[in-house]
Amino acid sequence: MKTFSAPSVDRVSITEYFKDLQDDICQQLETADGMGRFQEDAWERAGGGGGRSRVIIGQHIEKGGVNFSAVHGALPEKIAQALKLDSADFFATGVSIVLHPSNPYTPIIHMNVRYFETDGGHWWFGGGIDLTPHYIFTEDAAFFHQALKTTCDQHHHDHYPTFKAWADKYFYIKHRGETRGIGGIFFDQLAGCEENSKAETFAFVRAVGETFCPTYIPLLHKHKNTPFSEREKNWQYLRRGRYVEFNLVWDKGTKFGLDTDGRTESILMSLPPTANWVYNHHPEPGSPEEQTLKWLSDKGKEWI
Amino acid sequence: MKTFSAPSVDRVSITEYFKDLQDDICQQLETADGMGRFQEDAWERAGGGGGRSRVIIGQHIEKGGVNFSAVHGALPEKIAQALKLDSADFFATGVSIVLHPSNPYTPIIHMNVRYFETDGGHWWFGGGIDLTPHYIFTEDAAFFHQALKTTCDQHHHDHYPTFKAWADKYFYIKHRGETRGIGGIFFDQLAGCEENSKAETFAFVRAVGETFCPTYIPLLHKHKNTPFSEREKNWQYLRRGRYVEFNLVWDKGTKFGLDTDGRTESILMSLPPTANWVYNHHPEPGSPEEQTLKWLSDKGKEWI
Numbered sequence: 001m002k003t004f005s006a007p008s009v010d011r012v013s014i015t016e017y018f019k020d021l022q023d024d025i026c027q028q029l030e031t032a033d034g035m036g037r038f039q040e041d042a043w044e045r046a047g048g049g050g051g052r053s054r055v056i057i058g059q060h061i062e063k064g065g066v067n068f069s070a071v072h073g074a075l076p077e078k079i080a081q082a083l084k085l086d087s088a089d090f091f092a093t094g095v096s097i098v099l100h101p102s103n104p105y106t107p108i109i110h111m112n113v114r115y116f117e118t119d120g121g122h123w124w125f126g127g128g129i130d131l132t133p134h135y136i137f138t139e140d141a142a143f144f145h146q147a148l149k150t151t152c153d154q155h156h157h158d159h160y161p162t163f164k165a166w167a168d169k170y171f172y173i174k175h176r177g178e179t180r181g182i183g184g185i186f187f188d189q190l191a192g193c194e195e196n197s198k199a200e201t202f203a204f205v206r207a208v209g210e211t212f213c214p215t216y217i218p219l220l221h222k223h224k225n226t227p228f229s230e231r232e233k234n235w236q237y238l239r240r241g242r243y244v245e246f247n248l249v250w251d252k253g254t255k256f257g258l259d260t261d262g263r264t265e266s267i268l269m270s271l272p273p274t275a276n277w278v279y280n281h282h283p284e285p286g287s288p289e290e291q292t293l294k295w296l297s298d299k300g301k302e303w304i
Numbered sequence: 305m306k307t308f309s310a311p312s313v314d315r316v317s318i319t320e321y322f323k324d325l326q327d328d329i330c331q332q333l334e335t336a337d338g339m340g341r342f343q344e345d346a347w348e349r350a351g352g353g354g355g356r357s358r359v360i361i362g363q364h365i366e367k368g369g370v371n372f373s374a375v376h377g378a379l380p381e382k383i384a385q386a387l388k389l390d391s392a393d394f395f396a397t398g399v400s401i402v403l404h405p406s407n408p409y410t411p412i413i414h415m416n417v418r419y420f421e422t423d424g425g426h427w428w429f430g431g432g433i434d435l436t437p438h439y440i441f442t443e444d445a446a447f448f449h450q451a452l453k454t455t456c457d458q459h460h461h462d463h464y465p466t467f468k469a470w471a472d473k474y475f476y477i478k479h480r481g482e483t484r485g486i487g488g489i490f491f492d493q494l495a496g497c498e499e500n501s502k503a504e505t506f507a508f509v510r511a512v513g514e515t516f517c518p519t520y521i522p523l524l525h526k527h528k529n530t531p532f533s534e535r536e537k538n539w540q541y542l543r544r545g546r547y548v549e550f551n552l553v554w555d556k557g558t559k560f561g562l563d564t565d566g567r568t569e570s571i572l573m574s575l576p577p578t579a580n581w582v583y584n585h586h587p588e589p590g591s592p593e594e595q596t597l598k599w600l601s602d603k604g605k606e607w608i
Binding site: 041053055063065174175176237241244245248249258264265267268269271272273274275276277278279280 | 345357359367369478479480541545548549552553562568569571572573575576577578579580581582583584
């Protein structure tokens with residue numbers, strides 16, 4: 001893993017860091033996929049700023065997006081109210097990733113790191129990583145959560161339990177009574193009062209961003225060549241349907257993007273290449289699909 | 305078409321009428337499909353009431369749902385506020401239909417008729433029919449809108465222009481700048497002050513419900529055997545993706561259902577069997593797909 005130095009915590013330095021992070025992750029994912037190449041669209045936002053959306057269609061990553069954006073402008077009043085801020089100009093930058101793998105035994109992954117500030121002097125960081133296996137393997141879940149815990153523990157001993165619980169609450173499909181996957185960590189409005197705390201918060205966010213590749217790529221390699229049949233592929237399509245439901249009904253990030261006239265194609269690159277809906281589907285009793293569903297109905301499960 | 309008599313306008317009579325309407329439409333659709341049979345799930349709602357969900361998987365209807373429900377209970381405060389009602393017990397009954405046809409040249413159809421009342425003495429009817437072709441044929445669009453206009457004109461000369469404009473506004477995918485399809489009619493909170501006006505409103509709602517079969521079934525027969533290739537099927541999957549986006553992001557009916565702890569499988573039976581998302585897809589210049597998209601970007605287009 002390339003290491004980054006980012007001593008400054010102004011918006012320019014943070015933006016540059018996120019760009020580098022996008023570059024690094026894209027390069028590592030291309031290597032891991034072995035065939036697909038990212039296609040980039042640079043875009044500008046009418047209200048201010050823009051981004052670089054990158055999408056890969058590969059042999060192991062069926063569809064994946066790694067987006068960078070840095071946008072600014074007037075904060076819509078509705079959002080200012082929701083954030084309990086005075087109406088002000090805002091600046092937001094971040095990297096957002098969703099990968100839908102080809103092999104149903106490989107999990108879907110999502111990662112996001114972001115920085116937000118207003119001209120009124122408010123600033124914070126947010127982010128998270130969560131894993132959505134179509135088939136849950138408890139050893140993968142433990143590996144994944146342990147990696148996040150190790151990153152968190154290096155910064156604050158409260159981070160993992162707090163942000164793990166936050167992810168359990170956030171990545172929940174209420175109308176299904178199911179978690180989106182096995183969770184991970186999620187945090188928002190992470191801020192402090194002193195310059196020192198800003199540097200420390202940024203260091204934590206960088207560590208989260210740099211946890212992505214060494215955590216996901218081994219899982220991709222582990223499962224990419226596992227044989228599967230139509231049955232597993234159909235189950236994958238159904239679970240992707242749930243992913244769509246979460247993103248369009250519950251995800252605040254998607255809502256924020258659509259409400260601030262974000263670039264629709266970049267926001268919705270998180271949607272899967274193909275998803276199915278089968279009315280009132282219930283997996284066969286005793287099947288691996290049923291076992292996965294049972295685990296998904298256990299909100300707050302500890303995986304380590 | 306079977307004719308119905310429904311002289312009374314109390315909740316029991318309205319409920320019975322909607323049940324009969326569901327039966328009649330299901331029977332006509334089975335005949336039209338020629339192979340599929342509706343499977344029924346009778347369900348009860350924990351908070352009060354229940355319904356009969358019916359789903360068909362046929363040769364021409366790839367997946368279709370015709371739902372009846374009659375539910376009651378305490379109105380969630382959030383919804384009471386949105387409706388500007390005092391918190392009270394509510395009663396709601398209706399029939400909801402979405403059909404996803406197999407042939408990409410056959411349009412998706414949606415119809416809903418509903419009745420709502422509170423113990424506080426408020427009541428109203430709502431409903432609508434709208435058509436979502438994957439490929440727009442202007443003669444079909446004219447036929448469809450003319451059928452709705454004929455029904456409307458028999459009740460009030462303002463109904464068609466008012467409810468057509470309402471549908472254009474309602475069935476709009478804001479984040480795409482596209483209409484969901486060619487629209488139709490939509491109305492809500494249609495009420496009056498006298499018993500006479502309630503009977504007349506109910507008569508209009510019945511007429512809308514009975515316009516469904518003679519309007520959609522001819523379109524199904526017209527296109528069900530039109531040859532198509534993978535190209536048209538892929539386009540259908542993309543347009544179904546937009547249907548999913550509308551229903552999960554913008555549709556107030558879906559939101560109401562999920563917010564009132566409605567039966568998720570019945571609410572989301574509107575979702576297609578298969579949908580695709582392709583990043584930043586643009587149809588070939590001069591293609592029928594591009595022509596359809598152009599029409600869909602013309603909000604408020606007159607089709608008659």
